[in-house]
Amino acid sequence: MTETPSEAGARVGLVLVSHSAQVAESVLRLAVGLSGGGEVAPLRAAGGTPDGGFGTDADAIAAAAEAVDQGRGVLLLPDLGSAVLTVRSLLAEGDELPADTELLDAPFLEGAVAALVTASSGADRSAVAEAAREAYDYRKE
Amino acid sequence: MTQPSPSALTNERTVRWLVLAAEAVSREADRLTELDSPIGDADHGNNMRRGFGAVRDSLTAETPETPGAVLRQAGRLLVSKVGGASGPLYGTLLRRAGKELGDSPEVSGADLAAALRTGVDAVAQLGGAATGDKTMLDALDPAVTALRTALERGETLEAALSQAGTAADEGAAATVPIRARKGRASYLGERSEGHLDPGAASSALLLAALAEAVAQDD
Structure with missing residues (x-):
C-alpha cells in the first residue's frame, strides 16, 4: 500500500517484537494466513539484533512502529525478557514512537492472531488490545 | 559561577565516567559473560561491551554540552545498541538520571545523588524488581543510598563516591546466596543460588568508574 489510507480505511498498526527474527517473521506469516481474506491491518516484524543474533533492536521497533502507523494507534507485542523491557523503556523514556503507541500485554502467538484479525476488521485500539489480551484466558484443557 | 566547585560533576567528568x-x-567482559553463563544466556559481557563501546565512541566524537545531556545521549544509545535486557535497564538508569539533571552545566553532589536515585527507581519500576531480587538493584540501591548519606555527613564527593563504590561491591557480593526472582535466572529456582548476579557485577563496575572519574582530577 503506497498511498496514505483515508481516515475511514485506516487501521490500528501492529508490531511483533521478538528476540528472534525468525520467530517474529513466522508468527507474522501465520497471523496473516489465519486472518482470512480481505485487506489486512498494517503489521511488521521487529525480531533479533541487527547482526542477526537473538536480542532486541530498539531502532527496528521504532522504524516498524512508524511504518504501521495509520493514525489510529499502534500496538507493540513483545515476546519476553529484553523485548518487553525495551518496549517498556521506549514507551516510558523515548520520543521515537508515534503518538498513541502502547504495549500489548498478550501471549505472543495467540495475541498476534487475535490482534490482527480484530485490527483488520477496523476495530479501534482498545478493542484490538482487548481481543489480544483475552487470549490469556483461552485454556487448552 | 564560572569556577567549577570542587564537588561538582562537570560535563568533562561525566564523559570520563562513561x-x-x-x-x-x-576489560571485564569475559568475567561478566562467565557470570551470566550458569544463570543467564551468556551474553552480558558482549552486550555491555558493545553498548558502552557505542557510548564511548559517540561521546568522544561529539560531546553534548551538559552532564544531563551526556547521560541522556548515553542512555539512548544503550537502549539501541545493547540488544539484551541490560540495554533498556542501563539506558533507563542513565536517561532518567539525565532528565532529572536537566541542562545545568554544573551538578552538585546532592544533585547527582538525587538524579541517580531517580534513575535507580526507574530501573526498579521498569523491571518490576526490588532490592533483594538478585538483580543490578542490589548493587545500585545501596550505592546511591551510601552516596547520599556520605554527602549529608559533609564528606567530599570523591569520598562519598568511594563509599558508594564499596556499597555497590558489597551489594553485588551479597547476591551470591540469593535465589533469583526476576529475569531468565528466576526460571532456575534454587539452582540460581550460589552465583553472583552479572547485572549487579556490572553495576558495581559502573559505580567504580564514577568514583575513579571524579578522583582523577582531585
Missing part, C-alpha cells in the same frame, strides 16, 4: 565504564566492561 569512558572509564566502557573500559571497565570491556
Whole structure:
C-alpha cells in the first residue's frame, strides 16, 4: 500500500517484537494466513539484533512502529525478557514512537492472531488490545 | 559561577565516567559473560561491551554540552545498541538520571545523588524488581543510598563516591546466596543460588568508574 489510507480505511498498526527474527517473521506469516481474506491491518516484524543474533533492536521497533502507523494507534507485542523491557523503556523514556503507541500485554502467538484479525476488521485500539489480551484466558484443557 | 566547585560533576567528568565504564566492561567482559553463563544466556559481557563501546565512541566524537545531556545521549544509545535486557535497564538508569539533571552545566553532589536515585527507581519500576531480587538493584540501591548519606555527613564527593563504590561491591557480593526472582535466572529456582548476579557485577563496575572519574582530577 503506497498511498496514505483515508481516515475511514485506516487501521490500528501492529508490531511483533521478538528476540528472534525468525520467530517474529513466522508468527507474522501465520497471523496473516489465519486472518482470512480481505485487506489486512498494517503489521511488521521487529525480531533479533541487527547482526542477526537473538536480542532486541530498539531502532527496528521504532522504524516498524512508524511504518504501521495509520493514525489510529499502534500496538507493540513483545515476546519476553529484553523485548518487553525495551518496549517498556521506549514507551516510558523515548520520543521515537508515534503518538498513541502502547504495549500489548498478550501471549505472543495467540495475541498476534487475535490482534490482527480484530485490527483488520477496523476495530479501534482498545478493542484490538482487548481481543489480544483475552487470549490469556483461552485454556487448552 | 564560572569556577567549577570542587564537588561538582562537570560535563568533562561525566564523559570520563562513561569512558572509564566502557573500559571497565570491556576489560571485564569475559568475567561478566562467565557470570551470566550458569544463570543467564551468556551474553552480558558482549552486550555491555558493545553498548558502552557505542557510548564511548559517540561521546568522544561529539560531546553534548551538559552532564544531563551526556547521560541522556548515553542512555539512548544503550537502549539501541545493547540488544539484551541490560540495554533498556542501563539506558533507563542513565536517561532518567539525565532528565532529572536537566541542562545545568554544573551538578552538585546532592544533585547527582538525587538524579541517580531517580534513575535507580526507574530501573526498579521498569523491571518490576526490588532490592533483594538478585538483580543490578542490589548493587545500585545501596550505592546511591551510601552516596547520599556520605554527602549529608559533609564528606567530599570523591569520598562519598568511594563509599558508594564499596556499597555497590558489597551489594553485588551479597547476591551470591540469593535465589533469583526476576529475569531468565528466576526460571532456575534454587539452582540460581550460589552465583553472583552479572547485572549487579556490572553495576558495581559502573559505580567504580564514577568514583575513579571524579578522583582523577582531585
